[in-house]
Amino acid sequence: xxxxxxxxxxxxxWDWSDRFAARAALGGGEVTAILSLAGSPDTxxxxxxxxxxxxxxxDLVGPVVADLLAHDPARTLQYTPTEGxxxxxxxxxxxVSATQGTRPDPAAVLVTSGGIDALSLLARVFxxxxxxxxxxxxxxxxxxxGFAGSQAEILGIPMxxxxxxxxxxxxxxxxxxxxxxxxLCYVIPxxxxxxxxxxxxxxxxxxxxxxxxxxxxxxxxxxYRELGFDSAxxxxxxxxxxxxxxxxxxxxxxxxxxVRLGWxxxxxxxxxxxxxxxxxxxxxxxxxxxxxMHAFVTGGYFPAHLARARALYESRALAMLDALDRQMPAxxxxxxxxGGFFVWLTAPEGxxxxxxxxxxxxxxxAFVPGxxxxxxxxxxxxxxxxxxSVPVDRIERGVRRLSDLLxxxxxxxxxxxxxxxxxxxxx
Amino acid sequence: xxxxxxxxxxxxxWDWSDRFAARAALGGGEVTAILSLAGSPDTxxxxxxxxxxxxxxxDLVGPVVADLLAHDPARTLQYTPTEGxxxxxxxxxxxVSATQGTRPDPAAVLVTSGGIDALSLLARVFxxxxxxxxxxxxxxxxxxxGFAGSQAEILGIPMxxxxxxxxxxxxxxxxxxxxxxxxLCYVIPxxxxxxxxxxxxxxxxxxxxxxxxxxxxxxxxxxYRELGFDSAxxxxxxxxxxxxxxxxxxxxxxxxxxVRLGWxxxxxxxxxxxxxxxxxxxxxxxxxxxxxMHAFVTGGYFPAHLARARALYESRALAMLDALDRQMPAxxxxxxxxGGFFVWLTAPEGxxxxxxxxxxxxxxxAFVPGxxxxxxxxxxxxxxxxxxSVPVDRIERGVRRLSDLLxxxxxxxxxxxxxxxxxxxxx
Numbered sequence: 048x049x050x051x052x053x054x055x056x057x058x059x060x061w062d063w064s065d066r067f068a069a070r071a072a073l074g075g076g077e078v079t080a081i082l083s084l085a086g087s088p089d090t091x092x093x094x095x096x097x098x099x100x101x102x103x104x105x106d107l108v109g110p111v112v113a114d115l116l117a118h119d120p121a122r123t124l125q126y127t128p129t130e131g132x133x134x135x136x137x138x139x140x141x142x143v144s145a146t147q148g149t150r151p152d153p154a155a156v157l158v159t160s161g162g163i164d165a166l167s168l169l170a171r172v173f174x175x176x177x178x179x180x181x182x183x184x185x186x187x188x189x190x191x192x193g194f195a196g197s198q199a200e201i202l203g204i205p206m207x208x209x210x211x212x213x214x215x216x217x218x219x220x221x222x223x224x225x226x227x228x229x230x231l232c233y234v235i236p237x238x239x240x241x242x243x244x245x246x247x248x249x250x251x252x253x254x255x256x257x258x259x260x261x262x263x264x265x266x267x268x269x270x271y272r273e274l275g276f277d278s279a280x281x282x283x284x285x286x287x288x289x290x291x292x293x294x295x296x297x298x299x300x301x302x303x304x305x306v307r308l309g310w311x312x313x314x315x316x317x318x319x320x321x322x323x324x325x326x327x328x329x330x331x332x333x334x335x336x337x338x339x340m341h342a343f344v345t346g347g348y349f350p351a352h353l354a355r356a357r358a359l360y361e362s363r364a365l366a367m368l369d370a371l372d373r374q375m376p377a378x379x380x381x382x383x384x385x386g387g388f389f390v391w392l393t394a395p396e397g398x399x400x401x402x403x404x405x406x407x408x409x410x411x412x413a414f415v416p417g418x419x420x421x422x423x424x425x426x427x428x429x430x431x432x433x434x435x436s437v438p439v440d441r442i443e444r445g446v447r448r449l450s451d452l453l454x455x456x457x458x459x460x461x462x463x464x465x466x467x468x469x470x471x472x473x474x
Numbered sequence: 475x476x477x478x479x480x481x482x483x484x485x486x487x488w489d490w491s492d493r494f495a496a497r498a499a500l501g502g503g504e505v506t507a508i509l510s511l512a513g514s515p516d517t518x519x520x521x522x523x524x525x526x527x528x529x530x531x532x533d534l535v536g537p538v539v540a541d542l543l544a545h546d547p548a549r550t551l552q553y554t555p556t557e558g559x560x561x562x563x564x565x566x567x568x569x570v571s572a573t574q575g576t577r578p579d580p581a582a583v584l585v586t587s588g589g590i591d592a593l594s595l596l597a598r599v600f601x602x603x604x605x606x607x608x609x610x611x612x613x614x615x616x617x618x619x620g621f622a623g624s625q626a627e628i629l630g631i632p633m634x635x636x637x638x639x640x641x642x643x644x645x646x647x648x649x650x651x652x653x654x655x656x657x658l659c660y661v662i663p664x665x666x667x668x669x670x671x672x673x674x675x676x677x678x679x680x681x682x683x684x685x686x687x688x689x690x691x692x693x694x695x696x697x698y699r700e701l702g703f704d705s706a707x708x709x710x711x712x713x714x715x716x717x718x719x720x721x722x723x724x725x726x727x728x729x730x731x732x733v734r735l736g737w738x739x740x741x742x743x744x745x746x747x748x749x750x751x752x753x754x755x756x757x758x759x760x761x762x763x764x765x766x767m768h769a770f771v772t773g774g775y776f777p778a779h780l781a782r783a784r785a786l787y788e789s790r791a792l793a794m795l796d797a798l799d800r801q802m803p804a805x806x807x808x809x810x811x812x813g814g815f816f817v818w819l820t821a822p823e824g825x826x827x828x829x830x831x832x833x834x835x836x837x838x839x840a841f842v843p844g845x846x847x848x849x850x851x852x853x854x855x856x857x858x859x860x861x862x863s864v865p866v867d868r869i870e871r872g873v874r875r876l877s878d879l880l881x882x883x884x885x886x887x888x889x890x891x892x893x894x895x896x897x898x899x900x901x
Contacts, residue, residue, distance in 0.1 A: 060717035060718070060741070061686075061689045061717070061718070062743065063691055063741055063743050063744050064743045064747065066600060066657050066689075066691070067599055067600060067747060068598070068599065068600055068601055068602045068605075069602065070598065071598065071599045071600075071747050071750070071751065095553075097552065097553060098552075100547070100548035100551070100552060103547060103548070103551045103552075105543050105547040105551070108539075108543060108551070109539065109540050109543045109544075112535075112536065112539045112540075113536050113539075113540070116532050116535060116536045117536075120527070120530060120532040121527035121530070123732055124527070124530045124532070124535070124730035124731070124732035125524065125525075125527060125530075125730070125731055125732055126522075126524060126726070126731045126732075160587060160734065160756045161756055161757065163753075163754065163755065163756055163757045164755065164756045166754075167754055167755045167756070171495070171497060171498065171623075172494055172495065172498045173493060173494060173495055173498075174495055175495045175496065178495075189753070189754070189757070192753065192754055193754040196598075196751075196754045230493050259488075262488045262493075264490055264493070290487035290488070291487070291488070299553070303551035303552070304551070304552055304553045304761070305550055305551035305552055305553075305760055305761035305762040306733070306760045306762050306763075307587065307734070307756050307757075307758075307759065307760045314487070314490050316489065316490055316491045317490050320491065320494060320498050323498070324498065324623075326590075326616070326619065327590065327593075327594055327616070327619055327620040327623045328590065328591065328594045328755060328756075329587045329588055329590055329591045329594070329734050329755075329756065330588065330590045330616070330734075331734075332734070333732055333733045333734045333760060333763065334731070334732035335732040335733050335762070335763070336733075336760065336762070
C-alpha cells in the first residue's frame with residue numbers, strides 16, 4: 048500500500064511485514080513444525096524431544112509450593128535480581144559440584160530461563176552479522192536457528208562414533224590468528240541431540256586445548272548429561288577448562304519444563320555481560336521456578352528423582368533399539384545411545400528422509416528428517432527418532448510401521464543385492 | 475593477550491570481552507543499578523517499581539496449584555506451544571474483552587514472558603541498527619535500554635499533563651514518506667512509568683490517526699492500566715486502532731511477577747513474527763504460570779483481586795501526595811497520579827537530582843533521578859518516586875527525609891526569593 052493511498056482509504060491497513068528487520072526472516076520455522084507435530088493425539092511422536100511427563104515429580108512439587116507460599120511468599124512471587132536469587136545460584140553451584148566434581152563460584156552462575164535463553168543471551172553478547180560459530184554437524188536445531196537468526200556463519204564439524212572430530216576442527220582452524228577465528232564453539236558432549244553420541248575423554252581434552260589455543264569460547268550444553276543409563280559421563284568440558292568454557296544447563300529435562308529454568312556458568316566477564324543482556328530480554332527468570340529448584344537441591348531430592356528418570360528413559364531406549372534390531376530393513380544404520388532422548392538413523396545414500404517423514408505421518412508416526420540438523424543441508428538420508436516421551440508399547444508399534452515403510456522404499460529403490468546390508472546394527 | 479602468547483603461557487586466560495558484539499556495551503546498566511538499590515533492607519526504597527507483596531494472591535495460588543497438579547499435571551509442567559497454550563490465549567482474550575470492551579481473536583494473542591520479553595521480541599522483529607523509534611519523554615527505562623541495545627535511534631516526544639504531545643509528534647513526522655518514518659511508537663497511555671500521567675481520549679484518537687497515516691506501529695504498554703484508583707481508564711489504543719496497535723501487557727503488576735508472564739495482541743503478521751522470534755529466545759513461556767493465570771481468569775478471581783490491589787495502591791499514592799503537600803519545600807512540583815505506581819518530581823532548574831539521589835541514599839532513602847528516563851539526557855532536575863511497594867508509615871518518613879534534604883539544597887542554592895514558589899502543588 049502506498050503512502051498516498053493511506054490518506055484515501057480510511058480503514059485500509061498496512062502490511063507490517065515490509066518493515067521487519069532482515070533477521071525476522073531467519074531461523075525458527077523448523078522448530079514450529081516439530082512442535083506442532085507433537086500435538087496430534089493419535090500419532091506416535093518420535094519427533095519432539097520432550098521429557099516424559101511420567102518423570103515429573105508431581106507429588107513433590109505440590110508440597111514444595113505449599114511450603115514456599117506458607118513461609119516465603121513475598122520472595123517466591125516477586126521479581127528476582129537479574130542474575131537470579133542468591134540462594135538459587137548457590138543451589139546450582141551445589142548441583143554442579145555434586146555432579147561434575149568442581150564447585151563454581153556462585154557469583155559466576157547466571158540463572159536463565161532455560162537453555163535457549165542462555166543461547167540467545169550469548170548470541171546477543173557475542174555475535175555480529177558475519178561472525179563465525181562452530182557446531183557439531185548435526186546439532187541441536189534451536190542452536191542452529193538461534194545462531195542463524197544472529198546472521199552468523201555456521202561451520203559444521205563432522206562427528207563420528209566418538210563425537211565431534213576435533214582434528215577436523217583443528218584442520219579448519221589452521222594457523223589463523225584469533226581475530227579471524229570463530230567466536231563460539233557450541234558442543235553437546237553427552238548423549239548429543241540429535242545423534243545420542245558422546246564425546247570421548249581424549250577428545251574433550253583436545254577440544255579444550257584447541258579452543259584455548261585459538262581463543263574460542265566453548266559453549267557446552269549439558270542438557271542430557273545427567274540422563275546417562277549405566278555409568279557416569281566423562282568429565283564436563285567446563286570442569287576441564289573453566290577458563291575457556293561457558294556451560295549452559297537446563298532444568299527442563301531433569302526436573303520439568305513448565306517453569307523456564309536453566310543456568311550458565313563460566314568466565315565472569317561473559318556471565319556478567321549475559322546478565323546485562325538478560326535485563327533486555329526477560330529481566331529475570333521466574334522466582335517460583337527458582338525457589339522450587341532450590342528446594343529440590345537443598346531437600347536432596349535430585350539423586351532419587353534422577354535415578355527414576357534414567358531408568359524410564361533407559362527402558363524406552365532399549366525398547367527402541369530392540370525394535371530397530373528386529374524390524375529395520377537391511378541397509379539401515381542407527382546409533383546406540385547410552386543416555387539422553389535420541390536415536391539417529393541413517394538410510395542408504397539417496398533415500399529422501401524428508402519425503403519418508405511426510406509418508407510416515409500419514410501412517411501416524413512422526414519423526415524429524417535429518418537435514419535441518421545440519422547447517423549446510425546435508426543429512427537428507429538421515430532422521431532423528433526421540434524415544435523420550437513415548438511409552439514402550441507405542442515405540443514397538445511406531446518402529447514397526449516405520450520399518451515397513453522403509454522396507455517398501457528400499458525394496459523399490461534397489462534392484463540388485465542391497466548395498467551395505469552387512470551394516471545392519473547401529474554405528 | 476596476543477595469539478603468540480597463548481602458545482607460550484599454558485594457563486594464561488583470555489579476556490573474552492574483546493570479542494563481544496558492539497551491542498553488548500549498550501543499555502541495561504541503569505536497570506541493574508535500580509534493582510540493586512532495592513535490596514538493602516533498612517532503606518526506604520522509592521526506587522524500584524515493584525508490585526506490593528501484600529497484593530499477591532497467596533491464599534489462592536496454593537489451592538490453584540494443588541488443583542492443577544492433581545488434575546492436569548502433564549500439561550502444567552510440560553513445554554507449551556511457542557504461542558502459548560490455547561486455553562491461556564483464550565483466557566487472555568477474555569480478560570482483554572472484560573477490561574477493554576473488545577475481544578481479540580485468540581489466534582492474534584501471543585503469551586509472553588512478561589512485558590520486557592514482548593519488547594525484546596518486537597525489537598528483534600523490527601529493528602535494524604539506525605532505525606528510528608518514537609517514545610514518550612520521559613519513558614520506561616527498560617524500553618529505552620532495549621531499543622538502545624538494538625542500536626535504534628530513539629526520538630523522545632515531550633509530555634504535558636495530558637500525556638504525549640501528539641501535535642509535536644506530527645510536527646516531527648512532517649510529510650516524510652513511510653519508508654523514512656520511525657518503525658515503532660512506544661507509549662504507556664495509562665498511569666505512565668515514570669510520570670504517573672495518562673493520555674487523554676482526544677490524544678489517543680489523534681495518535682492512532684497519526685500513526686495510521688504514517689504507517690507506524692504503535693506499541694501500547696498497558697502494564698498499569700488495571701490499576702486506576704477511582705474511574706475506568708480511557709479506551710485502550712488497541713481498541714481504537716487494532717490495525718495499527720500492538721498491545722503488550724504483563725501479569726507482573728496485576729497478579730505477581732514470580733512467573734514471568736504477559737501478552738502481546740495485535741496485527742496477525744506481527745504476532746506471528748514475534749512467535750518465531752520467541753523460539754530463539756525462551757521457546758515458550760512457562761506452563762505453570764500460564765495455567766495459574768488461566769485458573770484466575772476462568773475462576774473469576776480477577777475483579778475482587780484487582781479491587782483490593784487498587785485500594786492498596788491508592789492508599790499509598792494518597793499518603794505520598796499528602797506527605798509531599800505537607801513537607802516539600804517551595805519550588806518543587808510533582809504529578810498527581812490517578813493510578814499506577816509512580817509520582818514524578820520536578821525540582822527548580824539547575825537542581826542536580828542525580829547528586830541528590832546519592833545524598834539521599836546516605837539518609838537511607840532511595841529514588842531514581844530523572845535523566846535515565848530520557849533518551850537524550852534531559853530531566854537532570856527530575857526524579858521518580860515509586861510508592862507501590864512502600865508501606866504508608868515508611869512513605870511518610872521517606873518523604874520527610876527527602877524534603878529536608880531538598881529544603882537544605884534549595885536554601886543553599888537560592889539567595890533571593892524562591893523562583894516558582896507559587897507552583898507548590900503538583901502539575
